[in-house]
Amino acid sequence: MTFTIAALVPSLLNTNGDAENAAVLAQRLRWAGHEARIVAVEDAADLPAHVDAVIVGSGSDSTLEPARARLLTMHDELRRWGTEGVPILSIGTGWELLSWGIETADGGIVEGLAVLPGRAVPRAEGGRITGDLVVRSPRFGHLVGFENHAREYVQAEASPLGRIVAGEGNGRGSSQEGVVMGWVLGTHLHGPVLAKNPALADAMLTEMATRAGVAYEPGEQTAVVDAFAAEARAAQLKAAGVALPA
Template sequence: MTTIAIASLLPTRLNANGDAENAAVLAVRARWRGHDASVIAANAPTELPEDVHAIVVGSCDDPSLAATLGALLPFRARLIAAVEAGVPIVAVANGWKLLTERVEMTRGEWVEGLGIVSGESPLRERRSSDDLVVDVLPDGQLPAGTRLVGYENHARDFTPGVGVAPLGRTVHGRGNGNGSEGAIVGAFIGTHLHGPVLAKNPVLADHVLAQALVLAGGAHDGAQVSDARLDALDAYAAHARDQIVASLSH
């Protein structure tokens, strides 16, 4: 049994689309495989444990964007240290955008983000609200051919900087605005996929969980142990993804 600590940053502020619950998804998948997993609601850097094995950053609505940026800034040093230590981080929509270098708050008004991810987040002409289907690229961290499904609801695109790879290419939806979706830097994943993304896409959840378990000293295949409850959940998620993709072809 491996013991892991999963931190959810500002879970009350950063849960506009249920994305803070990605932490609960990781914890349940770990526990049902026989591991010990705790979820820590971190509302200040002092509430982050010294040994944290995964971090979830959910999303906020646009009216609270400036206040949320102020609340996230004290976490900057800890987030940089986590990235350098290889801690898997899943950041969604506005929570992710606030971790970039620059964010366009209103037309022509830019503010500095936390600079955890190289790139910037410009405003779109119109908000993008639609199903989002993404195929993982062959050179990505996930198995080639992996299809991710979720819902996007964002007013900003993402322009990647140096060293930032996309999570995949968009099959349906806007994504980053350039035919790609998301951002990967080491163990950091940024995405527009709501759902929560880890509940709808178990392959991605287990990819993050495997990194967390290895970081905690566990086996590299600790996220692959079979469990009947997970099998049932994963079949349900697969059916939901298939239904979404099928509806888009009509």
């Protein structure tokens, strides 16, 4: 079979290369002996008949409204995918657009698609949060990446992706990062996150394969690439002053 990975609105939601998480999934599937294709979905007219995973990357505030308008054309599909258990990875403003809504620094409100709980609000202290981000997730282990955002995330404290080890994450003193609802994931982790965190990528791929009724076993080339990822992770953890248990 051929796995189909949909990258939603990549022309507007790929500021940090986060739409390329789709390429990570597709390549790991090919190394495992499966066929995979990536479909760039700019609006509902581009939607394939079936998807196995969905990536929603990050954009800039200048693209919030046009990106929201395009995602809104796929609102029913996003809700259905989330209910059915299709893995959906959303990052940065892409995640915020799937929330209840976004409050902007000038007092405006951008209504979200309400696929995920919580909302994005301006930082209480002002300014941007930038730097290394390390998260301990009960489902996916330690995750690394970098964060770059001017908003904090509230009202989703019951369902975080994980706890902060280094960085700010959702902010407001929550010590939490991201939000999870089933297989719908929202995070501030850029990188792209799946390239830096193979365990998270393989967890998504295993779920995709299980849903399709086939097996997923990482291929030989995957081990070579994962060794590079391990070195990058070790360097970032050291820079962030994080020592993991042996």
